Amino acid sequence: MKKMKKPTNKKPINARTSKIIGWAMVCIMIFALFGISFTIYHKVKDFKTTLSEVSEQGIDKCANLDIFDTSNCLRKEVGEFYNYNISNVGKTMTNEELKIEGGVCSHYADYYGGRIKELGFNYNRISIEAGEDFNHAFAAISNDKGYCILDQIKIFCFKFADSGEMEE
Numbered sequence: 388m389k390k391m392k393k394p395t396n397k398k399p400i401n402a403r404t405s406k407i408i409g410w411a412m413v414c415i416m417i418f419a420l421f422g423i424s425f426t427i428y429h430k431v432k433d434f435k436t437t438l439s440e441v442s443e444q445g446i447d448k449c450a451n452l453d454i455f456d457t458s459n460c461l462r463k464e465v466g467e468f469y470n471y472n473i474s475n476v477g478k479t480m481t482n483e484e485l486k487i488e489g490g491v492c493s494h495y496a497d498y499y500g501g502r503i504k505e506l507g508f509n510y511n512r513i514s515i516e517a518g519e520d521f522n523h524a525f526a527a528i529s530n531d532k533g534y535c536i537l538d539q540i541k542i543f544c545f546k547f548a549d550s551g552e553m554e555e
Contacts, residue, residue: 449506455544458528458535461502462542465495469540492524492539499526499537 449460470489478490482501485494496512503510503526511527513536525538535544 447506449502454508454528454530454532454535455546457506457508458537458542458544461499461528461537462540464502465498466540469495471539495539496524496526496537499528503528 449457449464452460468486471491472489473491475488475490475494480488480490480494482498485498493514496514500510500512509529511529512524513527514522514524517523525536528535528537531547533544533546535542
């Protein structure tokens with residue numbers, strides 16, 4: 388006995404309708420891909436902007452350290468761009484100009500001073516007469532634990548004993 392097909396109320400899809408549905412699906416997929424690509428592009432762009440802002444503002448490697456580690460960190464920071472350039476004697480320089488052109492002892496003392504203040508330590512700029520036509524400048528950082536002299540790319544630190552006297 389032969390099975391009989393059940394009658395359906397569906398009309399067969401003609402070729403024209405099939406093409407329209409196919410093109411509609413292709414268009415939907417293209418718009419979806421563009422939408423996903425656009426979203427990913429802007430997320431990545433926002434992420435790169437955030438990273439760039441963080442690096443410009445700096446997650447300060449020298450923050451939240453004790454005075455001795457801070458001094459060493461600042462010395463390393465200056466060591467990355469240090470360039471003694473006597474032709475800039477007497478010139479007022481921004482930190483960016485110092486990093487690019489280099490400078491003399493007074494420029495580095497001033498750079499240290501700005502960073503020391505940013506990090507919340509006491510700062511003194513010390514200028515000494517070293518000869519008839521020769522002066523020298525360096526920075527001193529201090530707190531109740533001790534002090535350090537930051538002289539271009541050298542540091543000398545001294546720790547206070549609990550009594551406030553210098554430790555041997």
